[in-house]
Amino acid sequence: MSGITDTMPGALQAARPLDAPASVAVAPAFRASIVIPVFNERDAIAATLRELQRRGLQERHEIIVVDDGSTDGSAKAVEGFAFARLVRHTTNRGYGAALKTGLRQARTEKVVFMDGDGQHSPDGIEEIVRLLDEYPMVIGERGPDSRQDRSRLLGKWLVRIVGEYLLGQKLPDFNSGFRGFRKSALLSVLGLLPSGFSFSTTSTLAFIKHGYEYATIPIHVSPRLGRPSNVRFFRDGLKTALLVLRITMLFNPLKIFCPASLLFGILGVGWGLYGIAAAGRVPNSAVLMVVLGMFLFFIGLLADQISLLHFASDERAYVSR
Numbered sequence: 001m002s003g004i005t006d007t008m009p010g011a012l013q014a015a016r017p018l019d020a021p022a023s024v025a026v027a028p029a030f031r032a033s034i035v036i037p038v039f040n041e042r043d044a045i046a047a048t049l050r051e052l053q054r055r056g057l058q059e060r061h062e063i064i065v066v067d068d069g070s071t072d073g074s075a076k077a078v079e080g081f082a083f084a085r086l087v088r089h090t091t092n093r094g095y096g097a098a099l100k101t102g103l104r105q106a107r108t109e110k111v112v113f114m115d116g117d118g119q120h121s122p123d124g125i126e127e128i129v130r131l132l133d134e135y136p137m138v139i140g141e142r143g144p145d146s147r148q149d150r151s152r153l154l155g156k157w158l159v160r161i162v163g164e165y166l167l168g169q170k171l172p173d174f175n176s177g178f179r180g181f182r183k184s185a186l187l188s189v190l191g192l193l194p195s196g197f198s199f200s201t202t203s204t205l206a207f208i209k210h211g212y213e214y215a216t217i218p219i220h221v222s223p224r225l226g227r228p229s230n231v232r233f234f235r236d237g238l239k240t241a242l243l244v245l246r247i248t249m250l251f252n253p254l255k256i257f258c259p260a261s262l263l264f265g266i267l268g269v270g271w272g273l274y275g276i277a278a279a280g281r282v283p284n285s286a287v288l289m290v291v292l293g294m295f296l297f298f299i300g301l302l303a304d305q306i307s308l309l310h311f312a313s314d315e316r317a318y319v320s321r
Contacts, residue, residue: 032110032129032180033062035102037095040072044118044225049081051122058083061125062107065116066098096199103186112180113200118225120178124217128180131215136185137207140178140219159201162244166252167208172216174204185212192250198243202250209251249303257300265293 034057038045045065052058063084067075069092078086087105089098099113110132114120124140131138156175163171177200189206193199207214248256268289275283 029060030062030108031060032112032125032132033064033102033106033108033183034112034114034125035064035066035099035106036114036116037066037068037098037102038070038074038078038116039068039092039095039098040070040074041116041225042070042072042074042077045074045116046077046080047118047225048114048116048120048122049078049084053081053083055122057122057125061112061129064102064105066102066105068092068094068098094195095197096193097195099199100190100193100195103181103183103190106183109183110180111183111186113177115177119221119223121220121222124178124219127217131217132180132182134213135215136182136212137204137214138180139172139174139204139214139216140176141173141216142176142221143218145220159244159247163201163205163247163251166248166255167205169208171204171208172214175201176219178219178221194246198246201243202247205247205251250307253303253307254300257296257303261293261297261300263293264289264296268293 034052036045036048049063049065052063057063063081065078065084065086067078067086067088069089075086075088078084085105087101089101102113103111110129112125112128114122114125120140128138128140160171160174163174175198179200181203185207186203189203189210192206193202268286268291271289272282272286275281275286
């Protein structure tokens with residue numbers, strides 16, 4: 001069984017399962033938990049923690065750094081900050097997996113996620129924490145002057161188009177990594193969320209699908225510090241295509257299957273009528289298209305029922321907390 005290492009100042013290091021409860025009592029002064037995932041960000045995470053310390057945020061909020069199997073000494077850099085709670089993955093398991101670990105280890109109801117690569121300024125943390133009194137999700141929305149990776153723009157545009165079509169409304173900055181949640185609400189949909197780079201996107205769509213209200217605050221994103229981004233055009237292009245298929249099946253499959261079913265049905269009937277008029281018989285291909293349209297319709301109904309049942313169980317889990 002895989003484990004994590006939880007490092008506290010003055011405490012022994014011990015590996016335990018991801019879902020094990022934290023053994024140290026909650027500090028009553030902590031208003032929120034700030035979760036920072038890192039993977040080979042030695043220099044950047046040190047700068048990020050210094051910024052948090054300079055603002056005195058460690059006195060009001062729990063600081064959790066999740067080291068996702070770094071090999072460059074990131075963990076040792078974090079250990080130099082006594083206020084930071086270090087949780088370590090023994091192997092690199094993904095951005096979403098690191099956030100899930102941080103969420104499970106958080107000791108407060110309000111949880112703020114921010115990146116450890118120097119792109120996010122801590123300036124918006126207090127505003128996010130305040131808004132979490134009213135909303136279960138608060139998103140830091142990047143402005144036009146924020147730095148964005150051009151290699152990701154096409155994929156983001158495609159995901160936005162599909163997401164807005166499926167949910168029937170405009171989306172906020174759906175994949176911004178600087179955001180806050182109420183822990184109980186996010187735990188209720190945790191089973192839907194991937195362990196990879198699309199954690200932020202899927203969590204945004206899941207909350208909107210549930211009908212939760214959300215708030216946004218303007219943020220500025222700076223160029224990352226240290227190593228270059230891990231994004232690769234072909235590899236992450238394939239991941240984006242799979243993400244589009246996944247959110248389609250998860251959030252509103254009828255919006256895809258019904259138009260496809262109708263298209264094949266109309267083509268089949270039209271081709272069949274043409275065959276009767278031209279050759280006095282119905283072509284086999286016309287029958288196949290009509291049958292395919294029927295299959296797509298019923299598969300869409302089944303997928304929609306599974307999706308509704310899944311979201312209904314998540315809703316009951318949140319209400320019962």
